[in-house]
Amino acid sequence: MELVLSDLLGSDLKMTTREIAAVTGKRHDHVKRDTDVMLKELGLDAPTFGVIYLDSGNRQRIEYVLDEELTLTLVTGYSIKLRNAVIKRWKQLENQTVSLQDEINKICAKENFDKAIGSIHGKGLAERKKTKKANSNIFQNLISQAQLTLGLRQ
Numbered sequence: 757m758e759l760v761l762s763d764l765l766g767s768d769l770k771m772t773t774r775e776i777a778a779v780t781g782k783r784h785d786h787v788k789r790d791t792d793v794m795l796k797e798l799g800l801d802a803p804t805f806g807v808i809y810l811d812s813g814n815r816q817r818i819e820y821v822l823d824e825e826l827t828l829t830l831v832t833g834y835s836i837k838l839r840n841a842v843i844k845r846w847k848q849l850e851n852q853t854v855s856l857q858d859e860i861n862k863i864c865a866k867e868n869f870d871k872a873i874g875s876i877h878g879k880g881l882a883e884r885k886k887t888k889k890a891n892s893n894i895f896q897n898l899i900s901q902a903q904l905t906l907g908l909r910q
Contacts, residue, residue, distance in 0.1 A: 771846075772807075781841075806818045807819060828843075
């Protein structure tokens, strides 16, 4: 059994323009404007990066979801301090992903170990199913944690 976090979540790391605004201290509308300019200059279709969110007044607004390359391209036009803040945030996201992947690897290794020990010691099918269900519950909780931690959507 081998599972990879990115396969399970079906997503690479991303940052939204709202998160970039929060990290850099810039206004979201300014970050969106800069993103529009950047996407146009790169020949990319801005609407394909846009998603709708509800603002504090429950109104629909648009934010952009950018991968690491586009995020770093965007912020290279900002000050050194702002670039550094965004790069630190990327490092946090990457470290969280590595940590969660390590947890997934431990669960998979335990599952394989339990399976092998069960076969060697003649553990009954019911007992192996019970262990598998416990591991599955731990795994599902880990996936939920990953989605919340990384701000990913299903």
